Amino acid sequence: xxxxxxxxxxxxxxxxxxxxxxxxxxxxxxxxxxxxxxxxxxxxxxxxxxxxxxxxxxxxxxxxxxxxxxxxxxxxxxxxxxxxxxxxxxxxxxxxxxxxxxxxxxxxxxxxxxxxxxxxxxxxxxxxxxxxxxxxxxxxxxxxxxxxxxxxxxxxxxxxxxxxxxxxxxxxxxxxxxxxxxxxxxxxxxxxxxxxxxxxxxxxxxxxxxxxxxxxxxxxxxxxxxxxxxxxxxxxxxxxxxxxxxxxxxxxxxxxxxxxxxxxxxxxxxxxxxxxxxxxxxxxxxxxxxxxxxxxxxxxxxxxxxxxxxxxxxxxxxxxxxxxxxxxxxxxxxxxxxxxxxxx
Numbered sequence: 282x283x284x285x286x287x288x289x290x291x292x293x294x295x296x297x298x299x300x301x302x303x304x305x306x307x308x309x310x311x312x313x314x315x316x317x318x319x320x321x322x323x324x325x326x327x328x329x330x331x332x333x334x335x336x337x338x339x340x341x342x343x344x345x346x347x348x349x350x351x352x353x354x355x356x357x358x359x360x361x362x363x364x365x366x367x368x369x370x371x372x373x374x375x376x377x378x379x380x381x382x383x384x385x386x387x388x389x390x391x392x393x394x395x396x397x398x399x400x401x402x403x404x405x406x407x408x409x410x411x412x413x414x415x416x417x418x419x420x421x422x423x424x425x426x427x428x429x430x431x432x433x434x435x436x437x438x439x440x441x442x443x444x445x446x447x448x449x450x451x452x453x454x455x456x457x458x459x460x461x462x463x464x465x466x467x468x469x470x471x472x473x474x475x476x477x478x479x480x481x482x483x484x485x486x487x488x489x490x491x492x493x494x495x496x497x498x499x500x501x502x503x504x505x506x507x508x509x510x511x512x513x514x515x516x517x518x519x520x521x522x523x524x525x526x527x528x529x530x531x532x533x534x535x536x537x538x539x540x541x542x543x544x545x546x547x548x549x550x551x552x553x554x555x556x557x558x559x560x561x562x563x564x565x566x567x568x569x570x571x572x573x574x575x576x577x578x579x580x581x582x583x584x585x586x587x588x589x590x591x592x593x594x595x596x597x598x599x600x601x602x603x604x605x606x607x608x609x610x611x612x613x614x615x616x617x618x619x620x621x622x623x624x625x
Contacts, residue, residue: 325621327365
């Protein structure tokens, strides 16, 4: 089996600037290391003096553990020596006033659209974590406190539903607006003999329509940001296993279908020596895989090489970052700096 070429990054203590746009979303299957990557990128970004917000929208939060500090539900500065802000979102609380900052919640929107049975969109309405992520993106993208926002997203299936929502709602809201205009003309032509009750019963009062128009504009704004490679990079995180490669390929196809740029593929937990990936002195207590004397390591590395070769072909044209499997759980600044160096 041929070795896979790896281009090592220059050094762990290289300049801390992060080569990333304003919005970075880490997505992928659950348990592949999205939180670690998000925390590492956020820390490196803030160390460069960039006001950075890292947000976890995954209900199974681990951002606090990774960064080694308690993180509240609202964006809060968590470092004195760097402009690093963080938030772990309680999904249910985040959607308490409606996922788009409107007065109506998702249930009100479903009622407006005709109820679950009459509304073909009802089955694709988001759960609380997806709605929270959407709401936060809308809120934070124009927040002047932050120069960069990094999102640790929910697992793949949830993320895809989140990305489907703008397109679905935009289509449905357009149909509602068109229907309202037609009904309004009919009612006007009948001389108002039905009064205003029918229009109100249909959920088409002026205040409600203004809310819908405002929601639609915000959705279009969000979608334009997500589709702009100068502003957004959706980074797919995977591990070097066949099932993870397949999952990541499907995610990439779906992102492409929605026009969301996925510029970076992160292959995490690779059984490879750190000094093969990072050109610098490794920590004194570093323990790497032993492919010569450890049969388990050798076999796992063989399996990983097959997955790496497949991913290298599938993701040609994308930036592929490789993060070695570390013997210790990645917590605290020292190990996050190593991960950040591999990602940059």
